[in-house]
Amino acid sequence: MKKLTIYLVRAMLCPKIKKQFTLALPALCVLLIHGNSLLAQQSPQFYIKGSVFSGEDSGILPKATIKNNTDGKQAITNSAGEFQLLTADTSGTFTVSYIGFKPLTLIYNRSHPGPFRITLMPDENTLREVTVSTGYQTLPQERADGSFAQVDNKLLNRRVSTDILSRLEGVVPDLLFNRNTINGSAGQVDISIRGQNTLFANSQPLIVVDGFPYDGDLNNINPNDIESITVLKDASAASIWGVRSGNGVIVLTTKKGKQNQPLAIELNANVTIGNKPNLYYSKNYISSPDFIGLEQSLFNRGFYDSALQTGYAAVSPAVQLMAEQRAGSISATDLSNQLNLLGQNDIRKDESEYLYRHSVNQQYNLNLRGGGDKSDYFLSLGDDQDNSFYEGNQTGRITINSRLNFYPVKNLQISVGANYVQSTSVSNNPLTEYGGLSVGSNGLYPYAQLVNANGTPAAIPKDYALSYTDTVGHGKLLDWNYRPLDELHNADNTTKSIENRIDLGVNYKFLKDFHAELKYQYEHSDLTQLNNYNSNTYYARNLINEYTQINTDGTLSYPIPVGGILQQAENGLTSQDVRGQLNFDHIWNNKHQVTAIIGSEVSSTIASINDYTVYGYDKGTGSSVANIDDSDSFGLLPKGSGMIPNTLGFGKTTDNFLSYYSNAAYTYLGRYVFSLSGRIDKSNLFGVSTNQKAVPLYSAGAGWEMSKEDFYHLDWLPYLKLRATYGYTGNINKSATAVTTISQLSNNYDSGDSYDQIDNPGNPELRWEKDRMINLGLDYAFKNQVLSGSVEYYIKKGIDLFGNSPLAPSTGQTTFFGNTADTKGNGLDIVINSRNINSKNFQWTTNFMISHVVDIVTKYDVTATSANYIAFSNSSSILPLTGKSLFGLYSYAWAGLTHNTGDPQGYLNGKVSTDYAGIIANTSINDMVYNGSSRPTTFGSFKNTFAYKQLSLSLNIIYKLNYYFRKTSYSSQGLPYSGNQDFYSRWQKPGDETTTNVPSLQYPPYTTDRDLFYKYSSVLIDNGDHIRLQDINLSYDFDRSVYKGLPFKHLQVYGYINNVGILWRANHDGLDPDLSSNTTAAAYPLPRTFSLGIKATL
């Protein structure tokens, strides 16, 4: 019967299968026949049966080995932890073993064949079996020859945070959190794995949750639901993800129940309190009296005259007073007294008091899991409430996560997952809302006050002068004052998001060595941002006033109705994935093992946006005014004309992928591993002919566990493994198109009709980016795990990378975007885990990681000007220059200050010069100073964990080395608003040049190029190296085995301090190099936070 079936299968299926199966399937069919016929000859025989559990958490142990000590036959437990071992001997012993657990030997006989219920106890002294997940399969780390980093649940929970990815900081080698970039300092995820493998395409790693790419908002993932994380770093590990894997892959595995596991309830609750940011950190500040002094000096030179002449341009109160004194409305004494009074204010004090607060984050999570014979379950509820250190800004998140697995019949598993996330974020702080605090196009003067002497909220000029807003309209207009503290209370800006994720999976085992999987996932999220500017908000009052028409008879008419204004933005995301996969796993003669998967998947992600504005909006009734005239131009107060703003916008993007993939690994004698992996991706690249839409990517690898060889006799080094891989990953940029594209716009400049804009010049040569990586690795473990870890070296090459190269402007375009660039890189990472002390009551372990990565541009067709390289070099964006680091920092050579005038000096044609325009124009690319990379090229962490009985203390030190940053300094033109403490150490008299590098103050008319030269000179480049004590975790564990009568099986109380502080830095100015100098958002270091929490298991 069995043979007949196989015959039928072959006969029916083989002719029909597609090309990609033709090689694999007949081979597999042959294996089937062979494998099954082996079993047919045994007699007399009976089965020893049983199931294997972990003594640690009562979970089942799949793939545990059961060996009959009499006849040497072996079996492996299935995914339910069950085994059957066929034997002909009437009695004997068998040994159950599982890596990381102490082996157990039991007796069997024909009358007692089981089923045995076997519980293995963990063995602290052997290597734990670590399985790594690629998202497509899980495999024991021993059998992996690629570069994987595994973060287990314990390590994930060391850190307290609302989001999941920040928990990877300092615990994964090669993974760098870019804090000094614009995105990183804005709190967004900015990670690079093994440096950066692209110039302008997406640079962030692919995030995979439970086997599917995650397209939603990363903040929607509750870290309490994550069991473990695997980071795929090299081509062999990542290439299975094809064209989305070029930046590495982070695979998140959620928690699940286990079959035959009693109900376990876990509660985690914590509260985190954070300091206010240190507003006094920033160097970009000059004191109020000095600020006023500078304003006075500029005022005397007529600098504010053009603004004052308008009668409405926003000027600071000091300038206003000076103008009043000049006009004679106040006396010189009054002016001096009032300026002195203003000089006593310090906005930092007011902001700290009224606009900042201690942050308070609360996190609660409850999860239940367990399982019976035919099913298991996991259910989790999470509630996070975070109050930001910005007064008025908070976020809340509720997550419900569930996973059910059913085992209705033998070999069949049906899995259902459902995930619901609802989050609300409120952003009402005037510092983060609607342009922040500013005076016209400047920042805020340092003597501003948020509160008047009588305690009422104070007004500051924002768009127009107070003298104008107070008097224009003679009381008929709406109050036109901007009072930040009123705004704090009137603002109503919320973002609500709801995300649903549902997945279904069927896994069927058949013919002993096969299982087939079919998986489907549906994800939908809706994000609605509502900026409800009620009629009291400055935004609404200002806009209504600007558009108010004062008629000739003195009456007013309102093109924008008096009332609220609602701006709404809706973002929708729908993503669907279907995957079919066939898995094969067979061992024969106890020597050969083949595992293989082959599969295909289809995915489609559709994102849409929909923005609009409603006028005359009243939140209470939900009513608004229709028929707003947004097509005519109105005369504006105080000046100009404009149409009523309307944020009407629609958009839709679609990402479709069709992929085929396969991988196979062959293991011989458990010590030689050979692997092959291939994938073909097709996607809807616009305008590209069909044959260019697909890209094949492949990888190959080999591993050799030398310590298993017969000749290997190093007792002190019981584990030694060598690995090597080679392969390709890919990346795409869908904003590039192969053909010239236009978009239709409405409201033509003059005639108001519709017209077309040319978006993209078109690039018939459009291709995919490819990244090649060669990885060499060595894993080691000394006896008793005194030292263990790995050393990896890799070489990589970026091919056909997208480049945004400058074009001669006579082409009509200033830039061209295409596959014009190549890069290369290499790196080394070393992991050393050390058990320094391992006594019964006290343990001290150290985890040391160091990564070194160098990325170099090897081909970039077009060279920009030296002025471009110098001005645009930063850690956030790339202006590639052949032969230099991707994030190279460049500057003008510095030749000190002149003796007589304190002017900065550079080099022009090799000679010291103050001809700044000449220096800027004539500094060639070879003459400019290349300071080095602005991203760390050497980084890592040094984590020490001390455990005394149930008390555990862990400190993680993170270091970043070999990189540079550009300091901000003052510029004469920027004064007084863009002030900097350097102003005080500027050159003031001859001789100062020996002690300072800060140029003297220049007066108008300014030489723009002098400021520019100084700003970009090498004297303002500093070394970014620093060592930071990132965090401290202290915990105490209560276990029922120790504390009898404890209401919980296990209770942990923990405290956690994050952002502890910098231990050492190379710069002498007390600067935190992790802050981006390009954004004002990152003006202050992240405040220190303190957490206290409990984790209980029932």
Place this chain on the structure above:
Amino acid sequence: MKDFTYLKACICFLLFAGVFSGCKKEDSFLNVKPNESLAVPSTLSDLQGIIHNQAVLNENYPSLGEIACDDYYASTSLWDNQGTTARNAYIWAKTVYDAGSNVPDWSDSYNQVYYANIVLDYLHKVAYSPSQQQLYNQVKGSALFFRSIAFYNLVQTFALPYDPSTASSDLGIPLRLTSDINAKSVRATEKDCYQQILTDLQTALALLPNSATDITVPSKAATYGLLSRIDLALGDFSGSLANATSCLALNNTLQNFNQLNPNAFPVFPNYSPEELFHSSLEGNGLVGFNAQVDSTVYKSFIDPNDLRLAILFYNNGGQIEFNSQFDKHSNVTSAIGTNEIYLNKAECEARAGDIKNAMADLNALLVTRWVTGTFKPYTATTSTDALTQILSERRKELLLSGIRWTDLRRLNKDSRFAITLKRNINNTIYTLPPNDPRYAFPIPDNEIELTGEPQNNR
């Protein structure tokens, strides 16, 4: 039984594998637009939409020449507050731009050329029905017109004044005749530049309708006007006269200034009816609201019945500033207008000795500028007298319209009309003598660096 389960599982698996791999729908799945707003120019109306992009094609005409000319002057404090380019252009410095910076006068004009070239290249690719022939002609004619006017503006700004004896060796500007960004940019000779411009405009004449519904769109009248303007710059007075005559035959509308409200801003709420084609200059801080009218020119408006005193100028507390030259977007209008064409025609007639018609054309224009019934027609006895009067009125009528720079360049070739310009900043006097090499602005650094084109010698 169990074996049948295996069988069924195998069949099921291979069935859905087949669904993925053999799917005929694959193509449609992979041809979905990644972004819904992406479109390829594929119809005539798409190309017409490109021609209608007024923000690109009717705006940001080069203003470097206007900054450097004598229509206005700037106070030291206004000058102090300008950017590098405006400050240097004002005093005719040898280097003008911030090192390495993009120069919009150059790149915006070439963006216009690029738009025109896209249209001309795609016209070969789009299908259209015979009933659309007229639209096809209009789109093609418009593209040629826009490319030509952009080339002309570039030559006026970045190449030396036309001199027939050296035009075949004087360097002009790169003539980009394809939208292919990979084509190399090479500076053509001035002769080739003007040849290309004139040939294309002749082709456009045959394609364009007499007048356009919207004056931001080229018409035959506007093309004749542009040809008349270019011929003047080339010193081809008979050509300019012929084109001016053809232009006015199609449209000779003049605005009666008595009908205007001098206090309205903008004076022309939409466009002046004299405009045949509307365009405006690149914004810059000097040639704007705070610029003061050249006092010599202002003082030459001596007749109190001359309505231009109130329409063209705005007396801001004693400072005389410009008024009607700004369009509804507050940009400086640089239109081709019938007033200019009347003046072109009069000048050419005077140069040809046709005093009667020259003065008649001048008076036809000026009568619309005077309070009704007060205008006394100008007379002349010699052609030089006529020419002098006409050029003086031209100077007054075309203030701040982008034309003065070219007039200076061409008139300096004639010793009778050559002048040296003077600027006073912080009591330093700067001068620009006639035919100085600084009458050609430097080519932007980024263009030179990326193409290796030769720089202008200033």
